[in-house]
Amino acid sequence: MSILVTGIAGFIGSHVARVLLERGEQIIGIDNFSDYYDVNLKKNRLKVLENFDNFTFHNVDISNIVSVENIYKKYTFNKVCHLAAQAGVRYSLEAPMEYINTNIVGHTNILECCRNYNVKNIVYASSSSVYGGNTKVPFSVKDRVDNPVSLYAATKRADELISYTYHHLYDLNTIGLRFFTVYGPWGRPDMATWIFTKKIINKEPIDVYNNGNMERDFTYIDDIVAGTISVLDSINKEGLKLSKVYNIGNNKPENLLSFISVIENYLNIKAIKKFKPIQPGDVIKTYADISDIKNDFNFLPTTSIKEGVPKFIDWYKLYHKL
Ligand SMILES: NC(=O)c1ccc[n+]([C@@H]2O[C@H](COP(=O)([O-])OP(=O)(O)OC[C@H]3O[C@@H](n4cnc5c(N)ncnc54)[C@H](O)[C@@H]3O)[C@@H](O)[C@H]2O)c1
Secondary structure, three states, rough: EEEEEOOOHHHHHHHHHHHHHHHHOOEEEEEEOOOOOOOHHHHHHHHHHOOOOOEEEEEEOOOOOHHHHHHHHHEEEEEEEEOOOOOOOOHHHHHHHHHHHHHHHHHHHHHHHHHHHHOOEEEEEEEEEOOOOOOOOEEOOOOOOOOOOOOHHHHHHHHHHHHOOOOOHHEEEEEEEEEEEEOOOOOOOHHHHHHHHHHHOOOEEEEEEEEOOOEOOOEEHHHHHHHHHHHHHHOOOHHHHOOOEEOOOOOEEEEEHHHHHHHHHOOOOOEEEEEHHHHHHHHEEEEEEEEEHHHOOOHHHHHHHHHHHHHHHHHHHOOOOO
């Protein structure tokens, strides 16, 4: 019996897989090394995992049903941790079909194979983006999420709905995790923590959207990994039949300018800020109500940005030999 991790060369997938491998799980990982950002970074994340004997990797595009099916034919999975996606809010305005192919066709391919090969337990990545322009905070899983403001958000919401349908029709247990702005070592070059750190080090100006009047519930990768694994571990406890979504965030929104000042202070370099209007598709504030995941899975984030940001910067400098 093994666990299938999709998007294993990605930021969150590689961390989740490493922790599962360390405790001895058999992990089959798939990824297509999409070139949305630096493919070498993905290959280097994978190198860390390749040190484990209990790890097998296959280059698979989840939007190709035949390739996905070959994996399900070859192995017996007891669980799937489905993290592969075309991520990024802004890029969904430029390349909408990438989102449809990977996030909708690919997600459905994974569910369809779970149905046909009798894999009952799936934990998958959703996103805080599904809350769109909601202004009632903190965001609760009980809130309506019918107004996505980017195609990325719409595809993630579609994943939640399709997962529910597969639960209803075929008895699959599906849990969607709405991740809130994840950051940390091995993070993503398209996200704020990386972009700000890189530009501040290089003394280049940083774009500060909505004149800095934005808040994000920044969540440290180790907290995300602990929460994701705790959900994976418990999803099939006592033969539960369920289809649910949970918020997984730090439960502490940070103002963009104070986030930048944590980076400036640790680097001891002042940022050159270029204030810009809000970008299409962006939301002003994210803030996770995490009471459900706390109650059901004992999720408790412990890393503040004052602890987490320095850990990212230390890794960033080491990785780039600075
Ligand atoms: N990082 C965050 O802050 C955040 C926030 C909300 C939701 N999420 C979601 O969490 C999941 C993991 O995000 P991440 O930050 O690790 O992103 P990531 O881009 O680093 O990882 C996703 C991985 O999926 C792979 N992939 C893309 N298309 C594929 C395809 N067609 N077939 C196979 N593999 C494919 C990519 O190559 C990449 O390695 C995603 O579903 C993302 O939408 C992330």
